[in-house]
Each structure stands twice: as C-alpha cells, then as structure tokens.
Amino acid sequence: MNSNRGVRRPGLDELRLLAKVARMYHEKGIRQPRIATELNLSQARVSRMLRQAVDVGIVRTVVTMPSGVHSDLEDELQGRYGLRDAVVVDTLGVGEDVLSALGSGAAAYLDMTLTGGHLVGISSWSETLLSAVDRMPRKSVPVVDKVVQIVGGLGDAAVQMQATRLTARFAELTGGMPVYLPAPGLVGTPAVRRAMMNDVSVRDVLGTWGQLTDALVGIGSLEPSPLLQRSGNAVAEADQDELRRLGAVGDVCFRFFDEEGKLVRSTFDQRVIGVTAKELLAVPRRIGVAGGDRKYSAIRAALLGGWVNILITDLAMAQRLLDAA
Missing domain, CATH: 3.40.50.1360 (Rossmann fold)
Structure with a gap:
C-alpha cells in the first residue's frame, strides 16, 4: 500500500474525476485512449491521473495469493x-x-x-x-x-x-x-x-x-x-x-x-x-x-x-x- 504522506490532497471536484477515471480503467477495463476521448482529456493526463489515484489512496494494490501458494x-x-x-x-x-x-x-x-x-x-x-x-x-x-x-x-x-x-x-x-x-x-x-x-x-x-x-x-x-x-x-x-x-x-x-x-x-x-x-x-x-x-x-x-x-x-x-x- 502506498503512503499518502507528502502527497497534495486534491479538492473534492478533482477527487471525483480521479475516482471516475480510476473506475473506468480498473473496474470497467476501459483503455486509456477511450477514457481520454470520452472525458475530453489528453491521454497523457489520463495516465497522470491514474498514477495520482494511487498516490492519494483511491486505488490500492492488494496481492491475493493463489491456491497452493504460501x-x-x-x-x-x-x-x-x-x-x-x-x-x-x-x-x-x-x-x-x-x-x-x-x-x-x-x-x-x-x-x-x-x-x-x-x-x-x-x-x-x-x-x-x-x-x-x-x-x-x-x-x-x-x-x-x-x-x-x-x-x-x-x-x-x-x-x-x-x-x-x-x-x-x-x-x-x-x-x-x-x-x-x-x-x-x-x-x-x-x-x-x-x-x-x-x-x-x-x-x-x-x-x-x-x-x-x-x-x-x-x-x-x-x-x-x-x-x-x-x-x-x-x-x-x-x-x-x-x-x-x-x-x-x-x-x-x-x-x-x-x-x-x-x-x-x-x-x-x-x-x-x-x-x-x-x-x-x-x-x-x-x-x-x-x-x-x-x-x-x-x-x-x-x-x-x-x-x-x-x-x-x-x-x-x-x-x-x-x-x-
């Protein structure tokens, strides 16, 4: 899990957009170019927003062990x-x-x-x-x-x-x-x-x-x-x-x-x-x-x-x- 210390906390409106981008990418499996098109953003900005979503704790990585792995x-x-x-x-x-x-x-x-x-x-x-x-x-x-x-x-x-x-x-x-x-x-x-x-x-x-x-x-x-x-x-x-x-x-x-x-x-x-x-x-x-x-x-x-x-x-x-x- 990433630490949030030292990371600028976005405002509520920015958080909503970050969450929207994160859900489209991680939950719905929509590729970055399509997200950029649908939200009228540049692909570079979508990429930055996905990284930012991790930095502020919207997206957290959880490692789940497969059966038989210890x-x-x-x-x-x-x-x-x-x-x-x-x-x-x-x-x-x-x-x-x-x-x-x-x-x-x-x-x-x-x-x-x-x-x-x-x-x-x-x-x-x-x-x-x-x-x-x-x-x-x-x-x-x-x-x-x-x-x-x-x-x-x-x-x-x-x-x-x-x-x-x-x-x-x-x-x-x-x-x-x-x-x-x-x-x-x-x-x-x-x-x-x-x-x-x-x-x-x-x-x-x-x-x-x-x-x-x-x-x-x-x-x-x-x-x-x-x-x-x-x-x-x-x-x-x-x-x-x-x-x-x-x-x-x-x-x-x-x-x-x-x-x-x-x-x-x-x-x-x-x-x-x-x-x-x-x-x-x-x-x-x-x-x-x-x-x-x-x-x-x-x-x-x-x-x-x-x-x-x-x-x-x-x-x-x-x-x-x-x-x-």
Missing part, C-alpha cells in the same frame, strides 16, 4: 530461521504424496534458480532428490558447469549405483560435467577412511568441494525409512545406537547433528567418506529438500545449525516449524 509462510520461515529462501508445497496426504510434491517443488525451484555458471554438489542418496531430478525439465542451454558427488554411496552395490545415477542425470539435465566420487560413503575404520581419502582419484574430487556454489541435499532422520531399510542403505543398528546415545536426531550428507544442530562427534563420523561439516557450511547455497512428519526433529535441527539455508518442504512441516517455540 508466500506468507515462506517469508515467516526465512525470518524465523535466517534462511536465504524457502519453498512450501501443498500435499494431498502422506508418503508418496509428500515425496511427489517435494520432488515437483524442488524441480521447479532448481529450474528457475540455476541460471548459469553453477558448480553443484549433490549428496549420494535421498528419495526426495531422486524425485526432484526425475521431474526436472532438460535445460536448452547449459546452466551448470559441474555436478559433483559429495558423499560416497552407502549400502550394497546396487544401491550405491543410485548415487551415480543421481549425479549423472542431474548433470545431463543441466548441461554440467559429472564428477563422481569413486568410493563408498562409509568404511570400516577411520584408518581405512584416511587411506581412501589419500587415493589420487578421491583427492581430485575433494579438490572441487571448496569451489561449490550450491549443495543439493536431503535431510535424514536417525530412524531410517522402511524403504531405506529394505534397500540396504540404512545406517547399521550399532551405529544408530552410538549416534542416539550422543544425542543425534538427523543428518545431512551422513554428518549427524543433535537437536540444536550441532555436529555429533562419533566414530561413525570418522568413517564417512564425504564432504565435511566445515566444507558443507562454507557452500553459499545449501538447498535442503525434506518433509513428512517423521523428519520434523531432523529438519528443525538442520535449520538451527545452518546445515541448509534454503528449505523446500511441505505445508504441514512449515506450519509445525513456525509453531515451534
């Missing part, structure tokens, strides 16, 4: 959690409905915001990221320079191939060059991790992580989904027990954090082959795609810890995050 909640999320951006999507139910809606919302957001020269890091496993990439349109010109895998595959060999497929497909759609991490996401001991991190092929990939402009990640809860358990991609029960004892509630790129978003120091963390917390937090745009009631604690902690600064989530989750004390 800009008010997105603004509140940004303010409450210090986010760069937020996207809230409608869902029809739970499970596959949430996954589908998040995938569509993320695909649309990436399509609009990847505009050229990006170096994108992408985590190796996330149902929501797979859903998003499956729904992304192919860009007619390259908008990404490189798509870099930032965590090794986790689980059996068949599941680890999902990491390669995710990276390859995203690169294909955006015109970027895929850069794969030739290593598992989790190894048996910290010593094995150190040895693998010193391998030349792994080191070459590590060298790109400090140059990332964007990181596209899922947000995981400590308790794996049934799909992850069936796939063999879940964290082992012994590791879950250790992480739970240390207060972990969720993870981004297998870096687990507590309910305040602080990194949990664990033997599990020392066995992960992937981007470190420090490296991830240095990426300018950290886009987290996650929703569903099961992930509330993990998502809220990820926001509190700054693990993501752009959130794409569902309506119920957005409202719950805003209701939190």
